[in-house]
Amino acid sequence: MTRYFLGITGASGHPYAESLLKALVACGHDVDIAITEAAAKVMRHELGIDPGDHGEKLAAHLPTWLGEGPAKRVRVFTSGAVEAPPSSGTSLTGGVILCPCSMGTMARVSVGFSSNLVERAADVALKEGKKLLIVPRETPLSIVHLENMLRLARLGAIVLPAMPGFYHRPKTREDLVHHVVGKILDRLGVENSVGARWKGLAEPPGDEGIGRPAPEVPE
Ligand SMILES: Cc1cc2nc3c(=O)[nH]c(=O)nc-3n(C[C@H](O)[C@H](O)[C@H](O)COP(=O)(O)O)c2cc1C
Structure with a gap:
């Protein structure tokens, strides 16, 4: 069991955060979470829940998302809680x-x-x-955005765009979300079967994920 920190910001794409x-x-x-003030607005809009302006009401929604027991494995901190444990290198x-x-x-x-x-x-x-x-999550990307990504990659961060x-x-929307979430988990080294895995073009078609039958082409 490992503890991760999930920071949710005001970019679009909150279904990725929920699924992750x-x-x-x-x-x-275990997961520690904090959201930014802008994230609170986007979360209200995209997930239809009110996390409070600083994330202070987010914990109340977790039992619905995760179940009562698993929700206890998540610690939610407000956006300004710079005194919280994730703020320290220890x-x-x-x-x-x-x-x-x-x-x-x-x-x-990046700076x-x-x-x-x-x-x-x-x-x-x-x-x-x-x-x-x-x-x-942004498109199109300006040179400023690209330079910031490059700086972060050079600093050792993994830049994994929501693509x-x-x-x-x-x-379904879940199929798309899971594809990105599976890749995040893979890069974290978390064993998972969230996203469909590529098995090659020759793989016999199945009903789900990669290998689905090709759509019928009218003759
Ligand atoms: C509905 C909505 C969607 C947004 N989507 C994006 C986005 O995809 N990418 C982005 O960089 N900013 C997006 N923004 C703008 C950010 O929320 C804004 O720049 C904010 O200041 C970011 O603050 P934060 O980095 O502290 O979360 C969006 C704003 C709203 C209201």
Whole structure:
């Protein structure tokens, strides 16, 4: 069992964060969460829940997402809780994940500017040589965004954009979300079967995920 820190920002893509949280807990891990103030607004809009302006009401939603027991494995901190354990290099973490990561948070992390707990936890991961996985969501990307990604990659962060593939023939929104979440878990080293795995073009077609039968082409 490992403890991860999930920082959720004001980028679009909160279903990725919800799915990642569920997967980490389902895989037996503990999770610390903090959201930014902008994330609170986007979460209200995209997930239809009110986490409070600083994340203070988020914990109340977790039993519905995860179940009563598993929800106890998650610690929620408010955006300004810079005194919380993830703010210190002494806290043990298997990795810090910013998902989804806004261009604003990415820029601040790339220059070591920590204005809230999400940014501080990422800064700590960089200084302590711990895993920092950033899931940016924006399009198109400006040169500023690209340079910030490059700087972070050079600093040792894993930059894993929220870019689901289509070779597994997704049918639902979950198929798309799981494709990205599976890749995040793989890069964290968390054993999982969340995303469909490619088995080659010759693999016999199945009903689910990769290997689905090709759509019939009218003659
Ligand atoms: C509905 C909504 C969707 C947004 N989507 C994105 C996005 O995909 N990427 C991004 O960089 N910013 C996005 N933004 C803007 C950020 O929320 C904004 O830049 C904010 O200041 C980021 O703050 P944070 O980095 O502290 O979370 C979005 C804002 C809203 C309201």
